[in-house]
Amino acid sequence: xxxxxxxxxxxxxxxxxxxxxxxxxxxxxxxxxxxxxxxxxxxxxxxxxxxxxxxxxxxxxxxxxxxxxxxxxxxxxxxxxxxxxxxxxxxxxxxxxxxxxxxxxxxxxxxxxxxxxxxxxxxxxxxxxxxxxxxxxxxxxxxxxxxxxxxxxxxxxxxxxxxxxxxxxxxxxxxxxxxxxxxxxxxxxxxxxxxxxxxxxxxxxxxxxxxxxxxxxxxxxxx
Amino acid sequence: xxxxxxxxxxxxxxxxxxxxxxxxxxxxxxxxxxxxxxxxxxxxxxxxxxxxxxxxxxxxxxxxxxxxxxxxxxxxxxxxxxxxxxxxxxxxxxxxxxxxxxxxxxxxxxxxxxxxxxxxxxxxxxxxxxxxxxxxxxxxxxxxxxxxxxxxxxxxxxxxxxxxxxxxxxxxxxxxxxxxxxxxxxxxxxxxxxxxxxxxxxxxxxxxxxxx
Amino acid sequence: xxxxxxxxxxxxxxxxxxxxxxxxxxxxxxxxxxxxxxxxxxxxxxxxxxxxxxxxxxxxxxxxxxxxxxxxxxxxxxxxxxxxxxxxxxxxxxxxxxxxxxxxxxxxxxxxxxxxxxxxxxxxxxxxxxxxxxxxxxxxxxxxxxxxxxxxxxxxxxxxxxxxxxxxxxxxxxxxxxxxxxxxxxxxxxxxxxxxxxxxxxxxxxxxxxxxxxxxxxxxxxxxxxxxxxxxxxxxxxxxxxxxxxxxxxxxxxxxxxxxxxxxxxxxxxxxxxxxxxxxxxxxxxxxxxxxxxxxxxxxxxxxxxxxxxxxxxxxxxxxxxxxxxxxxxxxxxxxxxxxxxxxxxxxxxxxxxxxxxxxxxxxxxxxxxxxxx
Ligand SMILES: Nc1ncnc2c1ncn2[C@@H]1O[C@H](COP(=O)(O)OP(=O)(O)O)[C@@H](O)[C@H]1O
Ligand SMILES: [Mg+2]
Numbered sequence: 001x002x003x004x005x006x007x008x009x010x011x012x013x014x015x016x017x018x019x020x021x022x023x024x025x026x027x028x029x030x031x032x033x034x035x036x037x038x039x040x041x042x043x044x045x046x047x048x049x050x051x052x053x054x055x056x057x058x059x060x061x062x063x064x065x066x067x068x069x070x071x072x073x074x075x076x077x078x079x080x081x082x083x084x085x086x087x088x089x090x091x092x093x094x095x096x097x098x099x100x101x102x103x104x105x106x107x108x109x110x111x112x113x114x115x116x117x118x119x120x121x122x123x124x125x126x127x128x129x130x131x132x133x134x135x136x137x138x139x140x141x142x143x144x145x146x147x148x149x150x151x152x153x154x155x156x157x158x159x160x161x162x163x164x165x166x167x168x169x170x171x172x173x174x175x176x177x178x179x180x181x182x183x184x185x186x187x188x189x190x191x192x193x194x195x196x197x198x199x200x201x202x203x204x205x206x207x208x209x210x211x212x213x214x215x216x217x218x219x220x221x222x223x
Numbered sequence: 224x225x226x227x228x229x230x231x232x233x234x235x236x237x238x239x240x241x242x243x244x245x246x247x248x249x250x251x252x253x254x255x256x257x258x259x260x261x262x263x264x265x266x267x268x269x270x271x272x273x274x275x276x277x278x279x280x281x282x283x284x285x286x287x288x289x290x291x292x293x294x295x296x297x298x299x300x301x302x303x304x305x306x307x308x309x310x311x312x313x314x315x316x317x318x319x320x321x322x323x324x325x326x327x328x329x330x331x332x333x334x335x336x337x338x339x340x341x342x343x344x345x346x347x348x349x350x351x352x353x354x355x356x357x358x359x360x361x362x363x364x365x366x367x368x369x370x371x372x373x374x375x376x377x378x379x380x381x382x383x384x385x386x387x388x389x390x391x392x393x394x395x396x397x398x399x400x401x402x403x404x405x406x407x408x409x410x411x412x413x414x415x416x417x418x419x420x421x422x423x424x425x426x427x428x429x430x431x432x433x434x435x
Numbered sequence: 436x437x438x439x440x441x442x443x444x445x446x447x448x449x450x451x452x453x454x455x456x457x458x459x460x461x462x463x464x465x466x467x468x469x470x471x472x473x474x475x476x477x478x479x480x481x482x483x484x485x486x487x488x489x490x491x492x493x494x495x496x497x498x499x500x501x502x503x504x505x506x507x508x509x510x511x512x513x514x515x516x517x518x519x520x521x522x523x524x525x526x527x528x529x530x531x532x533x534x535x536x537x538x539x540x541x542x543x544x545x546x547x548x549x550x551x552x553x554x555x556x557x558x559x560x561x562x563x564x565x566x567x568x569x570x571x572x573x574x575x576x577x578x579x580x581x582x583x584x585x586x587x588x589x590x591x592x593x594x595x596x597x598x599x600x601x602x603x604x605x606x607x608x609x610x611x612x613x614x615x616x617x618x619x620x621x622x623x624x625x626x627x628x629x630x631x632x633x634x635x636x637x638x639x640x641x642x643x644x645x646x647x648x649x650x651x652x653x654x655x656x657x658x659x660x661x662x663x664x665x666x667x668x669x670x671x672x673x674x675x676x677x678x679x680x681x682x683x684x685x686x687x688x689x690x691x692x693x694x695x696x697x698x699x700x701x702x703x704x705x706x707x708x709x710x711x712x713x714x715x716x717x718x719x720x721x722x723x724x725x726x727x728x729x730x731x732x733x734x735x736x737x738x739x740x741x742x743x744x745x746x747x748x749x750x751x752x753x754x755x756x757x758x759x760x761x762x763x764x765x766x767x768x769x770x771x772x773x774x775x776x777x778x779x780x781x782x783x784x785x786x787x788x789x790x791x792x793x794x795x796x797x798x799x800x801x802x803x804x805x806x807x808x809x
Contacts, residue, residue, distance in 0.1 A: 072411040074363035075278075077403035080380045080396050083387055156275065163277040164367065168384060174279050181283045181370055189287065193280035200275055326520025329485055329593075330534050330583075331510030340533075344524040423524030425567030 016187040024176065028195050031172035035159045035199075037094050042101030042154060047147060050109025051135065060110055067103040075100075075161055079168045093165030093172075100161060101154040108150025112143030145215045152207040159200040163192065173199075227379070231402045234375035235410075237293060237368065238361035241300025242308075245357050249305050250350070253312025254338070263313060270306035278303070278364045282371050291372035300364055304357035311353025315346030348422045355414040362407045366399075376403040436461045436591060436623040437482060442491035444477050444647075451477040453647040455491070461590070464617060464624045466634040468670075469644035475627040478644070479593050482625065483509045495591065510537055513584030513592035513622075517599045519576050521568035527553075527579055528564040534587040545586070552582040556612060574605035581613065585620070594626045598633065610636055631671060635659075643667055681760035686793060687777045687786035691716050696725065696744025700737040703728065716776050716784055717747045724776055724784040727751040753778050756785055763788045 017024060053060040073081075078096050086092040116139060124138045140147075166174030173192040180188030249270075256263040276284075281299050289295045319342045327337040343350075369377035376399045383396025419427075437459040444452040452474040459465050467475045480486040481493055484505040493500050500508055521530050529536075531552060532545035540548075550560035556578050568576055577597060584592050598606045614637055617624065628634055634641050635655045643651045643658075651663040662668040693716045694703060707715060713730040726747040736746050753776040754763050763775055767790055777786040 069408055069411070072359045072363075072407045073404045074366040074407055076363075076366040076377060076380055077400040077407075080384055080400040081404065083384060083396065084393050088387065160275060160277040163279045166279075167367070167381075174277070177277075177279045177283050178370070181279075181286060184287070186287050189280065189283040193277070193284065196277050196280065197275065320518070320520075322516060322518030322520045323522060325485070326514070326516055326518075327522070327533075329480075329483055329509060329514035329516070331506050331508070331537055332533075333506050336537065341522055341524070345522075425523040425525065425569055 013187055013190065017191060020191065024191050024195065027171060027173045027175055027192070028199070030170075031159070031162055031174075031196070031199065034090065034093055034097060034165055034170060034172055035155070035162045035203075038097030038101050038158055038162075039151070039155050041094075041098045042105055042158075043151060045098075046102045046105035046150075047109050050106045050147075051113060051139075053106075054110055054113040054139075064103075064107060064110065067106055070099050071103045075164045076167060079164065083168060088169045090165075090170045092168055093162070093170035097158050097162060097165070101158050104150040104153040104157075105147070106150075108153075109143065109147045112146030112150075113139050115146070116142045145211055148207060148211040148214065152204055152211070155203045155207060156200050159196065159203060163196055227376075227398050227402055230374070230376050230379060230399070231406055234362065234365055234377075234403065235406060237296060237373065237375055238300060238358060238365050241297045241361045241365075242304045242354065242357045244297065244301040245304025245308050246354060248301070249308030249353075250312055252305075253309045253350075254316065256309075256313055257316045267306075267310055267313065270309050273302050274306040278367060279370075282364075282367060286371040293368075293373045295371055296365060296368035296373035296375075299368075300361040303360050303364055304354075307353040307356040307360070308350070309353075311349050311356075312346065315349030315353075316342050318349075319345045344423050345426065348418050348426070351414065351418040351421060355411065355418070358410050358414065359407055362403070362410060366403050376400075376406075436463070436496060437625065438494040439478075439481075440492050440494075442478075442481065442488045442493060444474075444481060444486060445489045450647050452481070452488075455647075455649065457642065457649065457652070459623060459625065461623055462621045464626065464637060464639040466626045466628060466638035466641050467644060468628055468631065468634045468641060469650075470670075471629060473644045474647040475629075475644060476595055477647075479595055479625060479627050482591075482593055483512045483514060485509075510534055510587065511589050511591070513587075513589045515577075515580050515584045515592065515594040515597045517596040519568075519573075519580045519600075521576055521579055521583070523568050526565050526567055527571070530568065530579060531583050531586050533583060534589075538587055548586055549582075552585060555616070556582065572605075573601055574609060577601060577609060578612075581609075581616075585616075585622075589622075591623045592625070594624065596627055596629070599628065599630070606633075613637070643670060682756065683754055683758045683760050683763045683777055683788060684756040684786070686760045686763070686795075687756065687788045688792055689786045691776065691784070691787035693718055693784060694728075694743055695720060696742060696747065698743045699741060700733055700743065703743045704730070704733050704737070707733075714774065715743070716751075716787065717743060718784045722783045724753055724778050724782055725749065727776065751776065754788070755780065760788075760793075764793050767793060 049063065053063055070078075075096070078099075079092060082092040082095055086095060120138055120142060121134065124134045129137060162172050163174030163177060165172050166178050173196045176188050176192030178192075180186065180190075180192065252266060256266050273281075278299070281302070282296070285295045285299050289298065316338075323341055323345070324337055327341045328334075332340060365373070365375045366377040366380060368375055369381045379395050379399025380403065381399075383392050383394070383399055386392025387396065437457075439455045439457040442452060442455040443450065455478060467478060469475055477486055481488050482495065482500070484500055484503075487501075495503075495508070495512070521527075522533070525533070528546055528549040531549040532540070532542075535545035535548060546564070549564060553560045553563055558575065558578065563571070563575075568579070571579065577600075581594075581597065584594075598609050601609065610633060617637075626637065635658075638655055640652065640654055641658055642649055643663075645666060651658060651667050653661075653663075658667070659671065662671055692706065692710045692712045692714075694706060696717055696719070698706075703715060707713060707730050714727050716727050717725040719725060725744075726749040728743045728747055732746050732748070733743075740746050752766070752770065752772065754766065756777045756779050763777075766772060767775055767788070774787055774789045776784060777788060779785050
């Protein structure tokens with residue numbers, strides 16, 4: 001690496017970005033597709049599953065411990081393990097990221113619903129709600145902030161872990177970092193790292209905002 | 224087979240060393256920021272920021288700065304283990320009932336004695352949980368250490384993936400990925416056990432108190 | 436034993452304790468009492484230097500505590516708090532042995548001490564020594580909290596609402612037990628509470644505080660007889676005050692059986708029968724007490740006289756309603772009276788005291804008024 005002043009370096013980096021803008025944009029789009037595909041699938045599976053196990057302690061223990069075991073498997077090892085089954089490319093990356101996204105969402109949905117004050121449930125039942133009405137009118141609205149917190153946690157992590165899908169040829173911003181490592185080029189590394197960080201930050205704060213607007217007004221804390 | 228065992232041990236060794244450095248720095252840091260609450264936000268915030276850097280990026284950046292090899296990996300593992308250890312030490316200590324701390328001081332314990340006899344034993348399960356998270360993270364990050372020339376099971380996985388079309392490649396991939404996964408799961412379950420065993424007996428939920 | 440001289444403690448602009456002067460003698464059981472926020476805890480914690488005064492000096496056993504090492508000082512003073520504060524990571528024996536451990540006793544000695552203390556409060560050492568706090572009931576836990584303060588046999592013990600979190604029945608048991616312990620151990624105790632019953636029960640001396648200042652410092656007896664002001668009186672509660680200086684008005688029966696002088700003999704007899712009494716009290720139309728007529732009189736004289744007014748016994752003794760109930764009791768006893776009519780300052784009949792309701796009133800003084808405020 002050639003030692004440069006910060007201004008020269010910025011100029012150099014800017015030139016680099018201009019030159020590689022197509023790759024950076026493509027990689028970013030791919031990265032987003034992978035992350036949000038996994039997260040959306042994770043939400044569609046984990047939220048209903050969390051609701052389902054909320055009343056079934058044994059089942060809950062089984063599912064929560066399976067997903068938390070899955071969570072401990074090193075990402076690269078996990079990607080590698082699904083390769084022979086699903087081949088190289090986008091699909092195995094999506095599957096692995098999806099599996100990783102499950103735990104926080106599942107756990108938060110479960111605890112969010114479990115921790116609802118029994119008085120609300122009793123009030124709902126007492127007013128003659130059936131279990132479906134109770135779910136949609138009482139349980140979900142009250143558990144929503146906790147569920148969304150789980151989704152945010154998942155999203156931020158998944159965006160970060162999605163860099164590793166480059167290792168199995170699924171593309172994304174990790175590709176640029178990997179190229180940087182292989183060519184010992186800081187520009188490539190930063191061109192992958194900075195957008196990843198920005199994406200994670202943006203997604204986190206967007207979801208924060210969503211969480212705030214979806215929190216029942218009576219539950220928002222003042223100040 | 225022998226090679227797999229050696230690589231597994233190397234993998235565990237590298238991860239453990241990184242986490243040990245994390246403990247050596249994170250534990251005192253976590254204790255210190257309970258005394259200087261104003262610093263707590265800054266310290267936890269910084270370690271949180273480190274944590275959000277994708278592992279591939281962290282390794283790449285450290286590589287540019289420190290070059291290839293095991294020591295660069297260990298530094299990355301150390302940085303990643305700071306957050307769970309610092310945060311859990313801090314919250315574990317801070318969440319000890321103030322009544323107990325006051326009782327201890329009122330009976331004539333020095334600050335150090337309060338820490339040693341009351342706060343640390345009570346925070347131990349939480350601190351251990353932080354160490355467990357740190358170790359699991361480290362085992363995960365260490366698998367990609369091979370990209371910056373560090374050792375461990377990542378090498379087998381990486382080479383296997385490159386030769387995925389050949390059966391030799393698939394074998395190699397499995398011989399790296401399966402031990403790596405098992406190592407992580409074993410550490411998770413083992414440390415969970417250890418946490419339970421080291422939880423002061425009086426803190427475990429007793430059958431009586433469950434009745435309430 | 437403990438001496439506060441012009442002690443003030445401020446928190447910013449709030450004055451938690453204001454120019455406190457207080458002397459506590461050896462073996463004295465002093466209770467600090469007052470409404471929440473009046474500075475009781477602050478006062479207590481200044482004794483073991485968990486809080487330092489803003490100004491003034493505190494002496495413990497003749498030494499200015501500002502000159503002492505706080506850690507050493509605290510090891511010589513027992514300390515019990517409301518939250519109990521038993522260390523959940525230590526067994527009962529270890530909890531009791533904390534201060535001995537800090538003082539460097541060997542393990543055997545402190546275990547023996549723990550066993551002796553447990554025995555003292557009727558808890559079997561074999562059963563309890565190696566249990567953990569969570570395995571004990573709330574009352575048992577606070578017993579251990581007290582024993583822990585006694586472990587190294589300190590001459591002075593500070594207690595901050597130690598029984599405040601317990602249910603009323605357990606609280607009373609522990610109070611009784613602690614009172615018994617105190618008569619055996621002769622410690623100097625400074626005890627904070629906001630429960631006046633507890634204070635009256637335990638204290639040799641009660642210090643009532645308000646807004647950081649001492650309002651009254653007296654024995655329970657003095658306090659009840661002569662509350663310094665309305666605040667203290669309100670704090671003590673009305674019923675309790677009157678119990679001590681019970682007045683006739685408080686024990687009398689209102690609405691005694693009465694009649695006007697013009698009532699005929701037969702009518703009078705019927706009235707007594709109906710009301711199941713053997714005497715009627717006679718008043719004029721203004722309600723003024725004139726005397727009494729007994730059933731025997733009516734029976735003996737109904738042939739010679741027509742109205743009750745003609746045979747009324749005008750020397751019937753009566754008592755004023757503001758007189759001490761004790762006097763009414765004495766007169767009923769000494770003069771062998773079946774009853775005493777009660778009149779007000781204008782001589783109007785307002786009630787009657789009988790032997791029977793005197794006994795009831797007495798019982799409530801001796802054994803406590805179970806319908807009262809306590
Ligand atoms: N650490 C503190 N900071 C500020 N104010 C305090 C503090 N501790 C006590 N105070 C104030 O001092 C006053 C006396 O408190 P305290 O001694 O705890 O009262 P008590 O024990 O009689 O309820 C209260 O007004 C309280 O708000
Ligand atoms: Mg208090």
